[in-house]
Amino acid sequence: MQPAVKAFFDDATNTISYVVRDPQGSSCAIVDSVLDFDYASGRTDTRSADEVIAYVEAEGLKVEWILETHVHADHLSAAPYLQERLGGKIGIGENITIVQDTFGKVFNEGTEFQRDGSQFDALFTEGDTFMVGQMRGEVMHTPGHTPACLTYVIGDAAFVGDTLFMPDFGTARCDFPGGSSENLYNSVQRILALPEETRIFVGHDYLPTGRDEYKWETTVAEQKASNIHVGAGASKDDFVSMRDARDAKLAMPKLILPSLQVNMRAGQMPQPDDNGDVFLKVPVNKL
Incomplete structure (x- = not known):
């Protein structure tokens, strides 16, 4: 089955959110939503989420899932706001508990902050399935960027979060707590083992040199052939060396805290x- 996919690009964070629709009905899922946040003033805004809501309502869609590919470090999620307005269950990978434990300590959250993933409606593990109308979604655990990263395969579409970017930009960083360049390489190989015609929808695009428009859709075949980090049969040793050296020079995302x-x-x-x-x-001095 080929789901209809509507993308929403957030200029402030270079994030792409998706509405994934059952082509045979009105059911849909929302992937990786954005809550606008101005760090200087400490103010939130719902402009990005309201665009998604307007589309869902105009199309007469029923939201069944609000999915997170991982705990994002570069934008705030609008999942609760969308759930209040549109319904649906909020899902993430079961290893959210590892992330909660790690950053519960970093932020000195104390005992009031539950580290069991209970803030979410569903915790997915490798091989789990879920339904969006008549479409079956499959869950792949694809750690490396974070220990909780998932890829959602819905019909012929794979939503990979930050694991892969467009072929001319490569792959995600692996230097956050719990990240691993070796795990990322293994995860990417699993994604590239999907049928070559599988559509891949990435979580961000940063307009690399030589390209003048943002893009977010590619295919397994294109990634295998030309991804600058893992394409053309790149070895694990070469990838790990490249990724670790590259990550050592990267600054923290502006909105990570x-x-x-x-x-x-x-x-x-x-x-x-x-x-x-x-x-x-x-x-202070924790990250």
């Missing part, structure tokens, strides 16, 4: 204080 605190809570803000005010923490 607010993103992790919110996204490990399924998009919810930390509990407000007695006055109803919400605060995010800035740990």
